[in-house]
Amino acid sequence: MDPDERPSSATNITISNIKSNIEGRMFDDINNASTVSTSEKKLPSPLNMPSDTQKHTEDILPSPRTPDVPVQTLPKVNCPERIVICIDVSLAMNERRYRAKAGTAFSAMEIVKRALKLFINNKQMISNRSKKHVFALVLLLDEALWITDFTSDTTELFTQIESLEPLEQHADTVNMSTLFDLLIDKASVPLVRVSEETPPPYVVRVILIYGRSHCMPFSNDHESQNLMTGSPYYFMDIVYLHELPSASNQCEAIFTELCELDTRGFSHVFDISRTPTKVFDAFGKLLAHPLQRAVQSQWGHNLDLVPHSLDGD
Template sequence: MSEEEKSSDNQEFSAPSAAANISKDYDIIEDDAVLSNSPNYQSVAKTGQVIPVEKDQSSSQESIGKGSSAATDVVKQVEHPTTSGSSELNPFAKGFVPRVSESGDTPPPIPPHHADQADAFSGSRLQDPQVEGDLQQVEEQLLPRVNCPEKIIICLDLSSEVNRVPFISRDFTKYQPLDLIKRALNIFVKTKNTMNPLHEYALVLLHDSAVWMQDFTSDVDEFFNVLQDSTNETQDSDGFDLTSLFDQILEKVDLPFVEDMLVLPPPYIVRTIFIYGRSNCIPGFLDGRESQRQLSNSPYFFFDVFYVHEPPSDDNLCKEVYDVFLDLDSNNTSYIHEVGRNTTHLHNKMAMLLGHPLQRPIQMQASHSLNPPGPS
């Protein structure tokens, strides 16, 4: 058996607890309740003045209201996806049902509009309900659970808004979010390369539109050099055009075709990891979403989201941004993670993306707990 065949037969695992130790390097406050939700947080973040923080604040994932009318007016001309019943899936809304089981015991209940997917698993596919305007019949494809090579497109947000509110250490030293995101990406890519050196990585930068910077390569050193050289500066952005992103992907990527897809594994799968860091800018489709629909119709295309946001408040649009990401997951195969200004969560949730899309369960049935199962 060749080395490539051996590599393809290996299973991939995610280990979020190992990545959590990275927080010690930065000595970042690990309790969102201590810092992110403190009434003093904004003044500390902006002025650097040391103000005693209160430790009895509620969790950072409380419900938030609508954003300012000015911010809403800016995006009215853009086609924004809509998600019915999103309150059950949106962590910023009341009635939220977690997409990830935190306890490791019983997975959370499936929301009513996802009830027909309760027995789905990785590789299951739902026909796009918006194609030709009619609701298509759910078609479940049971794909082989193999560790085939991944073509991973890493999309990194370079809007200046990403760095507007920094991470703050216990001694109130500020750290730019983009620097911590790139560090987590470094760990992610090196770990994936260790799991399977046949994985390839491409880089897309997000400004007002998507810019394809690095074509697919399995040379992680080359990838890191391009990542470091092209992400030193941010720039102001008025919005983000999702059409440009999916158009670029459709142009650059050849999706695999397998005749007997229930038996034969694909030569590779394509996964996009969309890292978005804006809390006041709702992404939208400026020129339609035909490319996104074409890509989503392939069982070998996956779109994961890593949303790094400011502490939720009535002054930002975290909930509305998250609703867009929910709408993009028409196949229920995406992993969508949101992270506030908490470095432990940043690295843990990045580690949760290590699992192979063909081998992982759907996110609502996933458990990342290391606790042993209880008595039967």
């Protein structure tokens, strides 16, 4: 039997079972803007410094990662994905700090909504017709809230995404443990033997969209996190939308903490401060299946180490 034709299991399991078994527009201004390489997680490098001739810049945050390159031992197969999209809905997502080439300003939430809909639509177009990828939606405010169960119905997903509005948070931190508790309960990883020849029935991937520059994420209970990250069938990617790093915010500390959510080194992490096209670039790169893509630090193309103006200079 062809690996892509293997049946998928949708069985959910509790934490005790795991412990015993586990090892309204298309943004015309944006579409007309020149495409720029995405600011991405990489080995430590100096922060980009703006020049006098540039209107806006992207600050590349230095990664806390070591140069060790993890090795993927699972088959490079496009098996079904259960993708949990976790969206920050704090008021920081309502700040209109993203400016297109023509000067039109957008909030992070406006851009994320459009990018997410394109991502979901394109992901389904390149999936196996008989075994579609499925998506779930989680909101992140003071804690995580599961709002949409796994579905391949794009109409339902788009309706939920369009209805999202930023809300006022009541804490100076956000408890990421609540996200992992939800994952254990609603997005369990498959309990199958690791094999270099036989693909898993599915993999679980979280795409975390975080938009705060002054609110530290933290975990007060690592049990659920360790259970999820200990599985080779679990992946977490991060899109961090932030202010320009400065002494008045905590962007670098937050970025470091977000990177620590991945303990195996297979995450793809993007940090973006002002250029809207880079948000679309990031979600375009996230279309790649986690079992088939390269480790982010080993991508073959060159990443820009200097800031660019929105005019493409």
